[in-house]
Amino acid sequence: MGIFSTNVFKAGLKVMLDNDPCAILSNEYVKPGKGQAFNRVKLRNLKTGRVIERTFKSGDTLEGADVVDLEVQYLYNDGELWYFMNQESYEQYMAGEKAMADTALWIKGEELCTMTLWNGAPLTVSPPNFVVLEIADTDPGIRGDTATGGSKPATLETGAVVKVPLFVEKGEKIRIDTRTGEYMSRA
Amino acid sequence: MANKWQPAASFEMLITRARLLEQLREFMAVHGVLEVETPMLVNATVSDPHIESFETAFQYPGRRNKRKLFLHTSPEYAMKKLLASGSGPIYQICRVFRDNEIGKYHNPEFTMLEWYRPGYDHHQLMGELDKLLLELNFKPAQKKTYAEVFKERTDINPHTAELTELQKKAADNGFTAQVDERSILLDFIFSHCISDNLGHECPVMIYDFPVSQSALSRIKDTDPPVAERFELFINGLEIANGFHELCDASEQKNRFVQDNLKRKKSGKPEILIDEKFIEALKHGLPPCAGVAVGTDRLLMAMNHCTDIHEVIAFPVDQA
Numbered sequence: 443m444g445i446f447s448t449n450v451f452k453a454g455l456k457v458m459l460d461n462d463p464c465a466i467l468s469n470e471y472v473k474p475g476k477g478q479a480f481n482r483v484k485l486r487n488l489k490t491g492r493v494i495e496r497t498f499k500s501g502d503t504l505e506g507a508d509v510v511d512l513e514v515q516y517l518y519n520d521g522e523l524w525y526f527m528n529q530e531s532y533e534q535y536m537a538g539e540k541a542m543a544d545t546a547l548w549i550k551g552e553e554l555c556t557m558t559l560w561n562g563a564p565l566t567v568s569p570p571n572f573v574v575l576e577i578a579d580t581d582p583g584i585r586g587d588t589a590t591g592g593s594k595p596a597t598l599e600t601g602a603v604v605k606v607p608l609f610v611e612k613g614e615k616i617r618i619d620t621r622t623g624e625y626m627s628r629a
Numbered sequence: 630m631a632n633k634w635q636p637a638a639s640f641e642m643l644i645t646r647a648r649l650l651e652q653l654r655e656f657m658a659v660h661g662v663l664e665v666e667t668p669m670l671v672n673a674t675v676s677d678p679h680i681e682s683f684e685t686a687f688q689y690p691g692r693r694n695k696r697k698l699f700l701h702t703s704p705e706y707a708m709k710k711l712l713a714s715g716s717g718p719i720y721q722i723c724r725v726f727r728d729n730e731i732g733k734y735h736n737p738e739f740t741m742l743e744w745y746r747p748g749y750d751h752h753q754l755m756g757e758l759d760k761l762l763l764e765l766n767f768k769p770a771q772k773k774t775y776a777e778v779f780k781e782r783t784d785i786n787p788h789t790a791e792l793t794e795l796q797k798k799a800a801d802n803g804f805t806a807q808v809d810e811r812s813i814l815l816d817f818i819f820s821h822c823i824s825d826n827l828g829h830e831c832p833v834m835i836y837d838f839p840v841s842q843s844a845l846s847r848i849k850d851t852d853p854p855v856a857e858r859f860e861l862f863i864n865g866l867e868i869a870n871g872f873h874e875l876c877d878a879s880e881q882k883n884r885f886v887q888d889n890l891k892r893k894k895s896g897k898p899e900i901l902i903d904e905k906f907i908e909a910l911k912h913g914l915p916p917c918a919g920v921a922v923g924t925d926r927l928l929m930a931m932n933h934c935t936d937i938h939e940v941i942a943f944p945v946d947q948a
Contacts, residue, residue, distance in 0.1 A: 449729070471732030474824075475860070475870045475923075476844045477679055477816040479730070497821060499806045499813070500729075 443506035448481040448498050456488070456509040459496065463488045463507035463560050471500070488558060488565055507560065514557045514567075516549045526557060526567070537564040545569045547602035548620045569620045574629040575599055576615050580606065593625075636942040643942060646928055649765070653722060653742055653924070656761050662718040662744055667707030669723065673903035674699035676888035677844065678895060681728040683737075700726035703921060704743055705845070706906040709874070712745055712917060713909040720744035722924065733936050734866060736944050740924040747915040751846075751857050751873040754918035755834050758861065758869065765931060767863070768831035775838050775855075782823045787815055787839050788853040798822070812841035827862035835860050845884070846872035861922075863930040871920030878910035 446457060451469040458464070464485040473479040479500035486493050488509060498504075514526035514535060523536040524546065535557060539546075541564045548569040549555065556568045580596035593605040596616075604618060606625045615629040636643070657664065674682040680702050686695035701707075704721050711719055725741045746754055759770045779787040785798060795814040804817050827833045836859035840848055843856035857873035875881055882902070889899045928940040938944050 471730070471735060472820050473679075473730060473732075473735065474816050474820055475867055475921075476677060477820075477842065478813045479679060480817060480820065482821070494803075496803045496805050497817065499808070502806055 443508050445503045446506055447503045448483075448500050451481060451483055451504075456507040457485070457504040458507045459485060459487075459494075459504060462490075463509050463565065464494075465509075467493065472497075473500075488560065491566075508562075509565070510559050512557045512559060514555055516551055516553045516555055518551060519546070524567070526555065526564075529554075535559075535564050537567050541566055543567075545620075547600055548573050548575075548618070550575065550600050571619065571621055572617055572626065573620055574615050574617050575602070577606070577610065577612050580610065580612050582611070633947060637938045637944050637947055638940055638942050642928075642932065642940055645932065646940065649924070649928055649931070650722065652765065653761075656764060657720045657744065660718075660757070662720045662746075663716065665708065665711060665716070665719045665721050666723070667701075667704045667711070667721060669701050669726075670698045671701045671707070672696075672698060673706070673901045673906070675702045675705075676885045676892075676900050676902070677702075678888055678891040678897060681730075681897075682900075683726045683728050702727050703741065705919070705921075706903050708743065708745060708919070709914055710906060710909045712747060713912050713914045718744070718746050731945065734926065734929075736925070736937050736941055738945070739937075739941075742922040742924050742927075743919065745874070745917050745919040747917040749918040750916075751836060751859050751871055751918050754871055754873075754920055755836065755859055758834070758871070758920060758922075759832075762832055765927075767931075770832040770834050770861070772834045772836065775835050778823055778827065778833075778835055779819070782826065783818060785818070787818075788855070811839070815839060815842065824862060824867065825865040828864055828866070832861060832863045832868075835862065843884075844870075844872065845875050845881075847875050859920075863927075864933070866926055866930060867923075868926050868930060869920050869922040871918060873918050874914065874916075876910060876914040876916060878907050881910055882907050 446455060451466050453467055455466045456463060457466060464487050467484040467486055470482040472482050481498045481500055483498060484493060484495050512528055514528050517525040517527055523538060524542055526535045526537065545567045553570055553573060557564055558566045575598040577596045578599045581594050592608050594608055595603050596606040596610065597603050604623060604625050606616060610616060610628065617626040617629045619626055682702055683700040685698050685700065687698050688695050703725055704723055708719060708721060720743065722740065722742050724738050726738045728737060730737055755772065762770060776787055779785055783798060785794060792809060792811065799814050799817045802821050808814055837855040838858045840854050840856055843858060846856045846858040849855050849857050859871045860867055861869035885902045892899050925937055925940050929937060934940055
């Protein structure tokens, strides 16, 4: 993978920090007029998603991380693992609960997801930004009330619970932004 | 961005820059400080292990070998040679060059205002700098010692704290390197925990630095001893650095030798010691104070800019 010095750190570079793969978000050069130069670096831990800030002496190095993003199609879940297929190579990948995190709440099958592989194994799986899912259960709607505000919880076919407007009914399909978990529209 | 031919700075800013240079020259003229020019191409460059010089070479017509020269990183040595030869108060506004420096607050070439006052100590010079700032419509500056701001922000005494205490503070603030050099740890803590907060209400001048950060300043024999050096901060940005200048030739030579040792240790090229500068000190540099003001950053502070690109017509990536 190679070794990267602070002067080539830039947004998007994947490196190893404290044994975890991280993506560099920003790199700021800090130098007193008379004194040591530093690089103040923001990184996202790709395992936990947490953003951390670290400072390096200019010229220090980090090892690169073998991290790649793939587009994969969701096939099914066997109760323990989630199965995906790389549409180009037809290779299958299995992701565990940890890699899936909340993603499992937004997919029911055939969606195209982004899978991040670390050393060839699934690290995280992200759902499409927008998905269409059916409402499995919600309180009866108030007919014609499309103007006033107010919302109610609705359980989707995947088990996710989202807030929907009062007029939306059980059995309807809705469009959701998976990044915020918010209702967008009826589909 | 790379293909853009137009200047990075707005025309309004370039007009403000021109006006600032006029104001600086006017201030110096009124205060009886003489404008001088010294070479940008120099034989012997800076010794500071944290500053890197651009190297070039001069071809004498007809000669076989080229002569190695450097672009100056500051006009300090040459200006001190002028002082030693009896110039009286002098200033210079010039472009200086530093390799391996680029960022929101750094461009590898930048404009420096540097002036020297024979007979002044660093407090008198801070007073004069304050006058200049007032003319540029800044509020009166506040003066604080390095130890005071350190104590206020971190509860650490920078002069007496154990190395382990400094290491812990640095690690707690995300410093990754294992370092046992006091000056690096102090630089880290100062630049990450302190300087961002300095100079937001009014300009702040920090003085009396730890001896490990003395650079070219005198050491005051107090308990603890302190370096008679000061820095000016506005909006969290270091704008100027000044000294009650070291005049002792053998002490100066010793610091060059120490700097070269540090350079060797960290794998950086050793520098040729400027013997003519040492000769000038031996002849006698009058007791004086000097300060270097980063003019681009001063312009940033005057106009609340957050990126040095806003004040330079053609930063290096567009040069």
